[in-house]
Amino acid sequence: MGLLDGKIAVISGAARGQGRAHAIRLAEEGADIIAFDICSDIDTVPYSLATADEFDDTIEQVRKLDRRIVAEQVDARDYDAVAALIDRGARELGGLDIVVANAGITSYYRSEELTPKQWQTVIDVNLTGVWNLSRAGVPHLIDRGGGSIVMISSSSAHVGLQNLNHYSAAKAGMVGLMQSMAVELGPHMIRVNTIHPTTVRTGMAINQATFDLFLPGVGLSAGSAEAEDKAGEAFKGLNSMPIPWIDPVDISNAVLYLASDMGRYVSGTQLRVDAGSAVK
Structure with missing residues (x-):
């Protein structure tokens, strides 16, 4: 018996990275999946976003676990498209129990450099996109008599980071949104x-724009092991534990806890999976 047998989860940004890991981890525990991703680049984002081929791989991995999946290329900024996919997925799979608002982007600019378009694009994806998914999911969760909404925020909500x-x-x-919804729902x-x-x-994290920010003037390629090692040393400085970064499954396990009955009375909480960065 899996922890999520009979449950249905929707996950945004599911083509790769954290989103893919969340889809697979929840499917491993018995959940059927509704998944979406934009599968195209955004002009203000200085690295490549997920592709349709990567999304197909996520879909295949979920199916290999003998779980059902309804998947579609959808932009998290498009409320109507998000709501339509959730409605279709809930009809085909039998409802909705879990919302995982994962899709997110970034770019790197100091305050005096950031343009209105660069600002708005990140806000639209990382905050409005989270509201879009959560809002579209709420009526279905109410129909099921309860459920869980998990929003993937960041340690940057707790500590000041330059260029971000x-x-x-x-x-x-996202924290303010979460707290208000926790009270209402x-x-x-x-x-x-x-x-x-x-x-x-x-x-x-593993891209040329990030490496250029943390390793200015070094000129290393993001595809090289040397660059990753040097970037890793720089990232270690963010954490109190001596590690450069964590793996997507570390976040997926936290999602599983909050989505399952292990966290059945946990609400309104900011769960840090941050290697001690916020207390450093």
Whole structure:
């Protein structure tokens, strides 16, 4: 028996990285999955986003676990498209129990450099996109008599980081959204929580723009082991534990806890999975 047998979860940003790990981990515990990802680049984001081929791989891995999946290329910023997918997935799979608002992007600019478009794009994906998914999921959770909403925030909601004021603002804003929804939805037995990772070893961290920020002037390629080693040393400085980054499954295990009956009375919580970065 899996911890999520008979449950149905929707996950945004599911094509790779954390989103893929969440889909697989929840499927391993018996959940059927509704998944979406934009599967295209965004012009203000300085690294490549997930592809349709990567999304297909996520879908295949879920199916190999003998779980059902409804998947579609959808932009988290498009409320109508998100709601339509959730409605379709709930019809085909039998409802909705778990919402995992994972999709997120970043870019790196100091306050005096950041443009209105760069600011707005990150806010639209990382905060409004989370609201879009959560709002579209709420009626289905109410129909099921309860459920869990898990929002993937960041350690940047708790500590000040340079070059990330738009990202930090969105991730901190997510905390306010979570707390308000936790109060409103508690009477429906719907739990709402945020998870706050430190740097996670995904395409958001392992890319040339990130390396150029942390290793200015070094000129190393993001595809080289030497660059990753040097970047890892820089990232260690963010954490109190002597590690550069954590793996996506570390966050997926926290999602599982909050989505399952292990966390059945946990709501309104900011769960740090941050290698001690917030207390450093």
